[in-house]
Amino acid sequence: MVTVLRLGHRRGRDDRISTHVGLTARQLGADKIIFSGESDSNMMESIEDLTARWGGFFEVEYREDFRRIIKDFEGVTVHLTMYGLPFKEVASEINGEKPDKDVLVVVGSQKVPREVYSLVDYNVGVGNQPHSEVTALGLFLYELNNGKIPEEFEGAQVKVVPSEEDKLTEKVGE
Numbered sequence: 454m455v456t457v458l459r460l461g462h463r464r465g466r467d468d469r470i471s472t473h474v475g476l477t478a479r480q481l482g483a484d485k486i487i488f489s490g491e492s493d494s495n496m497m498e499s500i501e502d503l504t505a506r507w508g509g510f511f512e513v514e515y516r517e518d519f520r521r522i523i524k525d526f527e528g529v530t531v532h533l534t535m536y537g538l539p540f541k542e543v544a545s546e547i548n549g550e551k552p553d554k555d556v557l558v559v560v561g562s563q564k565v566p567r568e569v570y571s572l573v574d575y576n577v578g579v580g581n582q583p584h585s586e587v588t589a590l591g592l593f594l595y596e597l598n599n600g601k602i603p604e605e606f607e608g609a610q611v612k613v614v615p616s617e618e619d620k621l622t623e624k625v626g627e
């Protein structure tokens with residue numbers, strides 16, 4: 454099971470990018486996202502609504518105490534940061550040595566508290582340049598999933614019919 458922890462959400466300022474962190478986590482195979490920072494039920498509901506329509510079992514939760522989440526996590530903890538170790542090597546190490554372990558992937562927003570770096574098992578860089586939590590999360594989860602993107606989302610009401618030149622969907626079960 455893969456859980457994503459999004460640190461330091463700011464209502465208003467981070468709505469869009471926090472939603473995208475959640476949607477990226479879901480599409481790339483995570484089972485759950487925990488938001489920390491400011492509580493934001495509207496932002497979380499937008500991810501839950503999308504999950505209800507497009508399927509899958511993706512949990513969305515808010516918890517204030519991110520330190521407790523990292524400390525209590527039973528499995529491998531990874532913090533995505535531009536200062537970290539090469540992501541492909543770490544993903545391969547986790548997949549090779551601990552294939553059945555649960556994984557917690559931590560991403561920041563504003564400045565990440567220094568202690569996070571020492572609370573986790575791995576600090577991981579997706580490149581060592583500053584970019585985005587959405588990109589870093591997507592690429593790391595893709596690597597952790599051995600280059601696969603989940604296609605089946607159980608319980609979906611609707612799904613896309615891939616098309617070269619149109620926006621096609623169909624209701625599931627029809």
Ligand SMILES: C[S@@+](CC[C@H](N)C(=O)[O-])C[C@H]1O[C@@H](n2cnc3c(N)ncnc32)[C@H](O)[C@@H]1O
Binds near residue numbers: 578
């Ligand atoms: C826009 S950055 C801001 C980071 C903040 N300035 C700091 O120094 O802690 C937000 C988040 O994107 C992720 N991120 C940005 N660049 C990254 C990289 N090269 N590798 C991994 N994660 C990255 C990290 O999770 C980071 O906390």
